[in-house]
Amino acid sequence: MTGVPAVVVAAPSSGSxxxxxxxxxxxxxxxxxxxxxxFKVGPDYIDPGYHAVAAGVVGRNLDPNLVGTELIGPLFAAGSAGADIAVVEGVMGLFDGRILEGQDDPTGFGSTAHVARLIGAPVVLVVDAAGHSQSLAAVLHGFIGYDPSVRIVGVILNRVGSDRHEAVLRQACVRVGLPVLGVLGRNPDLTVPSRHLGLIPAAERRDDAVRAVDAMTGLVGAALDLPAIVAAARTRVSQTTTAWSAGTVMAQEGMAQEGMISADGRRPVVAVAGGAAFTFGYAEHREMLVAAGADAVGFDPLHESLPSGTDAVVIGGGFPEEHAEALAANEPLRADLAAHARAGRPIVAECAGLLYLATELDGHPMSGVLDVVGRFRPTLTLGYRDAVAPGDSVAFTAGQRVTGHEFHRSTVIAGEGAPTPAWAWRDHDGTAGTHGFASGSVHASYLHVHPAGTPSAVARFVSAARAAAATPERAG
Structure with a gap:
C-alpha cells in the first residue's frame, strides 16, 4: 500500500x-x-528534465501505452519512494489519448485522465484564460461531468489579463464549484525556449535551464496556494500495489548481478551515450542494466570516446542535428564505434542513435556503422507504433511485439548494403512497412521503447554484452 500524496496537473488542451x-x-x-x-504522463523526455532540475531528483514517465496499465501503479510507487508528495504533469488535453479498436471508454488510453485514475490522484486544471470570460464556467462544467471518475479538485488560471479579468474568471469557477488554486498573469518571461521538436532539453541549456527553473519557482510559487494544493494531494486514494523493482524484474528474466560476472571476474561494461546531443532516455533503463549485472557507464559523444573496457553501447534519442558538426569532429569516437561494430559487439540505438550510426547526417560524417544516410526534413513523424520484430536481434526475438513511440523530423536513406529491418508495423493509413535496421550485433531504429515494458530485451542485450566481455578485443 502506498500512501504518498499526489496531484496531477492537467489542462483542457496543449499549450495551456x-x-x-x-x-x-x-x-x-x-x-x-x-x-x-x-512524473510526466506519456513518452515525453524533455519535460522530465526540467522537473528534475526543480526537484533535485530524476523525473520519470508514466505511460500505459509503453508499459501497460498494470505497471503504472508499481512504477509510480517506485518513483515516489522516499518522497512526501508527488507531482504528475499531464499530456495534451486531460482526456486526450490513444483510441484503441473496440474501445468505448470516453477517456483516451494513456491519457492524463487514465493515468490519474490508475494512481488514484486528484486533478488540478491549468486553464489558459487569455480567451475566456464567463464562458469558462461552461468549459469547466463539461470537464467535470465528462468522466465523473476523474476528480477535478481545482483550477489554476494562467495568462490572466487584469484584476477585472481575474474577478470574472473567479466567478465562473465559483459557479461550477471549483476553487481557484492559483492565478498567473500574462508574463512572457514564464516560457521555456523551444525549437522544431518542442522545448529545448534542460541538459542542453544547463545554466540557462537552472535560471529558468528558478524563475518559474519564484513566480509560479508565489502565485499558487501551496497549502491548498498539498491538501488536495492528500486526498489521493491509495492503491494496493508493490513498488516496481529493477532487481526483481531482471531476476524474473533469469538475470541476476552475481550471475552476470564474466569468466575473468568482470561485470560487462555498457556505455550509455548522454550529453547535450543524446538527452532522451528513461531512468529505469540504467537501473535495469545494473540489475542485470552490467556496469552502465555514461559518456558524452560530443567530447569523449568510449569508456575503457566497453563491451556494449546504448545510444538513445536526442538532437544530433543540432550538434552534427561537433559529433563529426569527434573522430576517435566515430572510429571506436565502427571498430566496436566490426568486432560484433552489441549496439542498440534509438532515433538520434540511428542517425549517429549512419555514414553521414546532412553532409556531416557520422560513425558509419550502418550503410544509411541521414537527412533532416520539415515533416514531423509522431505517434505510437505497435511493432513486431521480423527476426532475432541483439535485443529482441523474432515475433516479439512491442508498443513504441516515434518522434522525429529526419529520415534515413539505406544503401545497398543495409541490414535487415528491425521492425515491421502498419502506418496510420494501414500501409504495412518495415523500419529500422538489425544485424547480428546492431539494432537501430526510430522507435523508442520503454525498458520497463520490454525487460526481456534488456536481459538479452546484457547477455550479449557478457558474451562480448569474454572476447579479447574491444574498443575504448
Missing part, C-alpha cells in the same frame, strides 16, 4: 502552460521543504 506551472510548483514545494517525486 502545464510545463511551466508544473515545474514551478515542483520547485516551490521543494523550496518549502517537501521531498517531491516528479
Amino acid at each position: 502552460g502545464k510545463t511551466t506551472v508544473t515545474t514551478g510548483l515542483i520547485g516551490a514545494l521543494k523550496a518549502a521543504g517537501h521531498r517531491v517525486a516528479p
Whole structure:
C-alpha cells in the first residue's frame, strides 16, 4: 500500500502552460521543504528534465501505452519512494489519448485522465484564460461531468489579463464549484525556449535551464496556494500495489548481478551515450542494466570516446542535428564505434542513435556503422507504433511485439548494403512497412521503447554484452 500524496496537473488542451506551472510548483514545494517525486504522463523526455532540475531528483514517465496499465501503479510507487508528495504533469488535453479498436471508454488510453485514475490522484486544471470570460464556467462544467471518475479538485488560471479579468474568471469557477488554486498573469518571461521538436532539453541549456527553473519557482510559487494544493494531494486514494523493482524484474528474466560476472571476474561494461546531443532516455533503463549485472557507464559523444573496457553501447534519442558538426569532429569516437561494430559487439540505438550510426547526417560524417544516410526534413513523424520484430536481434526475438513511440523530423536513406529491418508495423493509413535496421550485433531504429515494458530485451542485450566481455578485443 502506498500512501504518498499526489496531484496531477492537467489542462483542457496543449499549450495551456502545464510545463511551466508544473515545474514551478515542483520547485516551490521543494523550496518549502517537501521531498517531491516528479512524473510526466506519456513518452515525453524533455519535460522530465526540467522537473528534475526543480526537484533535485530524476523525473520519470508514466505511460500505459509503453508499459501497460498494470505497471503504472508499481512504477509510480517506485518513483515516489522516499518522497512526501508527488507531482504528475499531464499530456495534451486531460482526456486526450490513444483510441484503441473496440474501445468505448470516453477517456483516451494513456491519457492524463487514465493515468490519474490508475494512481488514484486528484486533478488540478491549468486553464489558459487569455480567451475566456464567463464562458469558462461552461468549459469547466463539461470537464467535470465528462468522466465523473476523474476528480477535478481545482483550477489554476494562467495568462490572466487584469484584476477585472481575474474577478470574472473567479466567478465562473465559483459557479461550477471549483476553487481557484492559483492565478498567473500574462508574463512572457514564464516560457521555456523551444525549437522544431518542442522545448529545448534542460541538459542542453544547463545554466540557462537552472535560471529558468528558478524563475518559474519564484513566480509560479508565489502565485499558487501551496497549502491548498498539498491538501488536495492528500486526498489521493491509495492503491494496493508493490513498488516496481529493477532487481526483481531482471531476476524474473533469469538475470541476476552475481550471475552476470564474466569468466575473468568482470561485470560487462555498457556505455550509455548522454550529453547535450543524446538527452532522451528513461531512468529505469540504467537501473535495469545494473540489475542485470552490467556496469552502465555514461559518456558524452560530443567530447569523449568510449569508456575503457566497453563491451556494449546504448545510444538513445536526442538532437544530433543540432550538434552534427561537433559529433563529426569527434573522430576517435566515430572510429571506436565502427571498430566496436566490426568486432560484433552489441549496439542498440534509438532515433538520434540511428542517425549517429549512419555514414553521414546532412553532409556531416557520422560513425558509419550502418550503410544509411541521414537527412533532416520539415515533416514531423509522431505517434505510437505497435511493432513486431521480423527476426532475432541483439535485443529482441523474432515475433516479439512491442508498443513504441516515434518522434522525429529526419529520415534515413539505406544503401545497398543495409541490414535487415528491425521492425515491421502498419502506418496510420494501414500501409504495412518495415523500419529500422538489425544485424547480428546492431539494432537501430526510430522507435523508442520503454525498458520497463520490454525487460526481456534488456536481459538479452546484457547477455550479449557478457558474451562480448569474454572476447579479447574491444574498443575504448
